[in-house]
Amino acid sequence: xxxxxxxxxxxxxxxxxxxxxxxxxxxxxxxxxxxxxxxxxxxxxxxxxxxxxxxxxxxxxxxxxxxxxxxxxxxxxxxxxxxxxxxxx
Amino acid sequence: xxxxxxxxxxxxxxxxxxxxxxxxxxxxxxxxxxxxxxxxxxxxxxxxxxxxxxxxxxxxxxxxxxxxxxxxxxxxxxxxxxxxxxxxxxxxxxxxxxxxxxxxxxxxxxxxxxxxxxxxxxxxxxxxxxxxxxxxxxxxxxxxxxxxxxxxxxxxxxxxxxxxxxxxxxxxxxxxxxxxxxxxxxxxxxxxxxxxxxxxxxxxxxxxxxxxxxxxxxxxxxxxxxxxxxxxxxxxxxxxxxxxxxxxxxxxxxxxxxxxxxxxxxxxxxxxxxxxxxxxxxxxxxxxxxxxxxxxxxxxxxxxxxxxxxxxxxxxxxxxxxxxxxxxxxxxxxxxxxxxxxxxxxxxxxxxxxxxxxxxxxxxxxxxxxxxxxxxxxxxxxxxxxxxxxxxxxxxxxxxxxxxxxxxxxxxxxxxxx
Numbered sequence: 001x002x003x004x005x006x007x008x009x010x011x012x013x014x015x016x017x018x019x020x021x022x023x024x025x026x027x028x029x030x031x032x033x034x035x036x037x038x039x040x041x042x043x044x045x046x047x048x049x050x051x052x053x054x055x056x057x058x059x060x061x062x063x064x065x066x067x068x069x070x071x072x073x074x075x076x077x078x079x080x081x082x083x084x085x086x087x088x089x
Numbered sequence: 090x091x092x093x094x095x096x097x098x099x100x101x102x103x104x105x106x107x108x109x110x111x112x113x114x115x116x117x118x119x120x121x122x123x124x125x126x127x128x129x130x131x132x133x134x135x136x137x138x139x140x141x142x143x144x145x146x147x148x149x150x151x152x153x154x155x156x157x158x159x160x161x162x163x164x165x166x167x168x169x170x171x172x173x174x175x176x177x178x179x180x181x182x183x184x185x186x187x188x189x190x191x192x193x194x195x196x197x198x199x200x201x202x203x204x205x206x207x208x209x210x211x212x213x214x215x216x217x218x219x220x221x222x223x224x225x226x227x228x229x230x231x232x233x234x235x236x237x238x239x240x241x242x243x244x245x246x247x248x249x250x251x252x253x254x255x256x257x258x259x260x261x262x263x264x265x266x267x268x269x270x271x272x273x274x275x276x277x278x279x280x281x282x283x284x285x286x287x288x289x290x291x292x293x294x295x296x297x298x299x300x301x302x303x304x305x306x307x308x309x310x311x312x313x314x315x316x317x318x319x320x321x322x323x324x325x326x327x328x329x330x331x332x333x334x335x336x337x338x339x340x341x342x343x344x345x346x347x348x349x350x351x352x353x354x355x356x357x358x359x360x361x362x363x364x365x366x367x368x369x370x371x372x373x374x375x376x377x378x379x380x381x382x383x384x385x386x387x388x389x390x391x392x393x394x395x396x397x398x399x400x401x402x403x404x405x406x407x408x409x410x411x412x413x414x415x416x417x418x419x420x421x422x423x424x425x426x427x428x429x430x431x432x433x434x435x436x437x438x439x440x441x442x443x444x445x446x447x448x449x450x451x452x453x454x455x456x457x458x459x460x461x462x463x464x465x466x467x468x469x470x471x472x473x474x475x476x477x478x479x480x481x482x483x484x485x486x487x488x489x490x491x492x493x494x495x496x497x498x499x500x501x502x503x504x505x506x507x
Contacts, residue, residue, distance in 0.1 A: 045117035045234055047178035052472035058174070060117035067118045085118070 003086035009033075013070065013079040028059050028070055033081055038063050058082075090309035090323060094267040095245045095331030100206040102218055103242040103250035104225065106183065107259040109200030110140035113179050114169055116234040125163040129156065132170055139171070143259050176200075179233055186228050190221060201254075203247055218243045222262045247335040248328040251283045267331060274301035292316050305329050344374045344382065347434030351487050353392040355429045359483075361418075366484025367435050368417050369477070372410040375437060376465065381406035381444060382437035385413070387420040390432035397424050408443055409461040410478070 013031040017024050026046070030039045044060040044067070055074040060067065069082040106112065110128040115121045125145035129136040135155045138145075141163075148163035160166045180199050187194045190213060193205040206218065213221065222241040229237045238260040242253030245266060252273070253263040265273055279290050282301055296316045298304050304325075312322030324334040346367040352359060364387075375382060383406050388398035399420040407413060417435050449455050464476050474485055 042119050044119055045113070045175065045178075047175050049174035049178075052468075052475070053470050062119055067120065 005084045005086075007033075007081045007083055009081050011070075011079055011081045013072075015072075026057065026059075026072065028061055028072075028079075031068075031070070031079070031081065038066075038068070040068075090326060092309075092327065092330050092332060094270060096267045097245045097331070099218060099243045099245050099250075099264060099266050100210070101244055101247055101250040102204040102206065102222065103244075103247065103254040104183065104187065104202055104204070105240045105242075105251075105254045106179065106200040107238045107240060108140060108142055108146070109179065110171060110176055111142035111145070112237060113175050113233075114172070115142060116236040117175060119236075121167060122236055125150070125166045127156070127159055127163075127166050127168045128171055129168055130171055132168060136168070138168075179237070182232050183229065183239075186225055186232070190225075201251075203250065219262065219264065226260070226262070245331040246328060246333045248283060249331055252281075255281075255283070265331075270331065271302065271305070274305055277301050279304065301329075341378055341380065341440055343436050343438045344371055344378065344380070344440065345386075345434060345436030346371050346374075347432065348488050349432045350430055353429045353431050355427060360430055360433065362480055362483035363488060364417060364421060364433060364435070364484070365414050365478060365481040366488050367433065368414040369410045369481050369484075370488075371435055371437055372408060372413050372461075373473075375408045375413075375440075376443070376461075378440075379443050380440040381408040381442075382413075383407075383439035383441070384437065385416045385420060386436040386438065387417050388434050388436075389421075389424055389428075389430045392429040392431045395428070397428070399423050402439060406441060406444065409457050411457055411461075413437065 011031045011033050013028050015026050015028045017026050019025070027043055028040055030037055032038070040061040041064045042062050044062065046057060046059050048055055048057050050056070057072045057074060059070040059072065061070060062068065065086070067085045069084075071080045071082055072078070073080070111126045114126060114128065115124075121142075123144060124142070125148060126142040127138040127145055127150070128140040129138060133156075135157065138150065138152055138154050138156065138159050141150050141152055141159070145159065145163045145166055150159040150163045150166070154162075156166075156168060176199055180196070183200075183202065184194065184196055187202055187204050191204050191206055191209040193207070193209070194202055195205070196202040206213075222243065225241065226239060229239055240254040240258055240260065241262040242250040242255070243262070243264040244250040244253050249265045249270070253265045254261075256263045256273070279285050279293060279299070279301060280287070282304075285293075293299070293304060293316060296307075296311065298307055298316070307316070307326075309323055309326040312326050313320065314322070316322055317325065328334040348363055348367060350360075350363070354360065383404075384400065384402040386398055386400040388396065390396050401416070401420055403416060407416065413435070449458075467476050468474065477485065
């Protein structure tokens with residue numbers, strides 16, 4: 001966990017919303033952070049979790065260099081970048 | 090008892106996610122795939138590996154090893170802390186997939202479960218269980234991710250299904266029935282059988298049983314009277330032959346929590362917040378199960394290797410955090426106070442269905458119960474520990490949530506606390 005950085009900042013995210021077999025599937029495509037556009041190359045896992053009564057969707061994504069953890073608050077419709085983790089070589 | 094092998098067509102399927110926590114983390118972080126990965130509850134220089142990826146296991150690292158031990162065997166080992174909501178999501182997905190084939194499923198732990206197909210074969214058009222097994226493997230990949238794998242075992246009873254699921258890891262699928270049972274046993278050691286570890290092996294060896302086949306040939310009387318000295322021997326006689334011996338329902342007997350101290354000390358300013366937090370989470374478990382307790386055990390392991398415990402059965406039942414802590418403290422104050430504590434735990438026993446809905450004649454009791462209900466309601470809405478005891482705050486910071494390996498009955502509760 002040497003390359004782990006906690007961030008916890010709101011970020012603008014472009015995401016697609018497509019209809020799955022049971023529900024709408026949200027997939028983050030890119031975000032802007034520190035003035036840079038970061039394009040995601042793979043979505044590892046998405047999973048929901050609750051914070052009290054709030055539902056938050058967690059997305060583990062990567063741009064090929066760094067893994068990011070994004071959270072999408074289903075009530076406020078806000079994205080938050082929780083952490084980044086540079087991939088060890 | 091004299092039973093032949095069970096010749097029934099297999100109707101039990103055991104599904105086991107491979108190295109569950111590590112695999113889910115590798116699914117979430119593509120760059121960890123194919124690399125040695127360890128999962129621990131709290132990262133520290135000597136933390137314990139509670140899960141390892143297959144790549145780490147291939148180097149000889151084993152679950153239960155300390156970080157330095159595992160790292161020495163698996164160079165480049167990456168260690169992550171547990172992330173329960175992720176594993177719960179995988180668990181929920183697995184359970185949902187299993188339920189789509191039969192209403193009779195049992196989740197044995199966070200990463201394994203059983204589908205009982207008795208009575209439901211018609212509904213699945215009498216498809217073979219192997220065909221359903223391959224479908225489940227594919228659905229797991231489709232719904233969770235391409236890195237997810239599972240072992241599947243098919244057999245006439247739970248024991249053989251679990252044995253079959255462990256024959257070809259990772260991503261295997263095997264069937265054991267009366268036609269190949271002896272061949273399978275012939276290829277295994279006693280300790281390869283689920284439920285047989287060194288202790289039972291020694292008992293069996295003492296009775297002249299050294300292989301699974303000899304275990305199978307032993308009579309029910311031998312196993313009951315000379316090996317296990319109880320009805321446990323008859324259960325083994327049945328399960329080895331493919332007859333069901335493991336479908337009994339168990340009742341909740343005790344509820345508790347324990348903690349290995351982050352600092353070995355006899356300083357109450359450090360110990361009591363941790364004890365208070367343990368009492369608080371024990372109270373949450375009691376209320377989650379809708380039970381009250383009458384007895385409390387408080388125990389401590391000391392830095393010099395000695396142990397201490399005190400237990401007491403009370404006249405009245407209790408389930409509020411205040412009452413648990415008050416009673417635990419009564420007992421805890423009788424410990425040898427000069428001893429430095431290395432581990433600490435509390436257990437509530439003599440559990441009965443809760444009488445929370447009944448109003449007491451004593452107003453002080455009612456107030457304590459209403460306060461607990463109000464706090465629980467607030468915490469359910471805004472997140473657990475939004476309202477908590479000031480004295481337990483320090484404990485909350487250091488006592489980390491654990492992953493329940495043995496059962497899944499507290500999972501919903503744990504998620505609230507995640």
